[in-house]
Amino acid sequence: LWPWLLASSGLSALVQLVILPFFPDSPSYLLIQKGNEEACRKAIRKLWGEGDHQAEIDDIMKEKGAMASTKTLRVLEVIKERSLRWQLYVLMTVMTTLQLCGINAVESKFEEYLIPYVSLGVGLCECLSSILCSTLIDRFGRKVLLWGGYSLMCSVLALLTMTLSLQHRFFWMHYFSVILIFLFVVFYGIGP
Numbered sequence: 001l002w003p004w005l006l007a008s009s010g011l012s013a014l015v016q017l018v019i020l021p022f023f024p025d026s027p028s029y030l031l032i033q034k035g036n037e038e039a040c041r042k043a044i045r046k047l048w049g050e051g052d053h054q055a056e057i058d059d060i061m062k063e064k065g066a067m068a069s070t071k072t073l074r075v076l077e078v079i080k081e082r083s084l085r086w087q088l089y090v091l092m093t094v095m096t097t098l099q100l101c102g103i104n105a106v107e108s109k110f111e112e113y114l115i116p117y118v119s120l121g122v123g124l125c126e127c128l129s130s131i132l133c134s135t136l137i138d139r140f141g142r143k144v145l146l147w148g149g150y151s152l153m154c155s156v157l158a159l160l161t162m163t164l165s166l167q168h169r170f171f172w173m174h175y176f177s178v179i180l181i182f183l184f185v186v187f188y189g190i191g192p
Contacts, residue, residue, distance in 0.1 A: 024047060027060060031061070031064065097150065125185040126189055128186060145190055146191055147191075148187075148191060152183075153191065156180050156183050157184065
């Protein structure tokens with residue numbers, strides 16, 4: 001059953017690959033990148049139906065004007081630019097901590113019979129956390145979610161370390177460890 005379950009994710013990719021050529025190009029892409037206003041109008045009519053869509057085209061033209069006045073920076077220029085230094089530090093810190101948080105190694109300490117259930121639960125928790133994150137980010141902001149997510153992840157990892165070291169003494173400690181892994185995944189998805 002597991003090979004079929006894993007292969008099922010390829011089905012959606014195949015469906016997208018087959019139907020993608022039939023979708024129209026983005027009107028903003030056609031107007032801004034290609035400079036083809038007639039193709040842009042045709043794409044807008046295909047997407048939104050017949051009617052006067054001049055306001056949308058004017059918005060795209062304003063966006064094109066704003067993009068023309070914006071300078072594109074190379075990587076070295078971004079590193080040298082003082083006004084972007086703090087954003088660069090924050091980005092590097094977040095990416096480094098994401099790589100070192102241990103999200104991929106949390107399942108390795110379980111007995112063989114628990115691993116499929118843990119994998120299924122982790123997938124469900126990732127879906128739950130993406131739904132929660134999309135609703136919480138508007139209410140609390142990214143900074144609070146980052147701090148809260150990392151703090152809660154640290155706490156859960158400390159508890160998980162204790163439960164994994166005690167799992168041979170208490171039969172129920174396996175289940176508590178699995179619950180902590182699920183919490184870790186939810187906090188990982190909500191925060192970082």
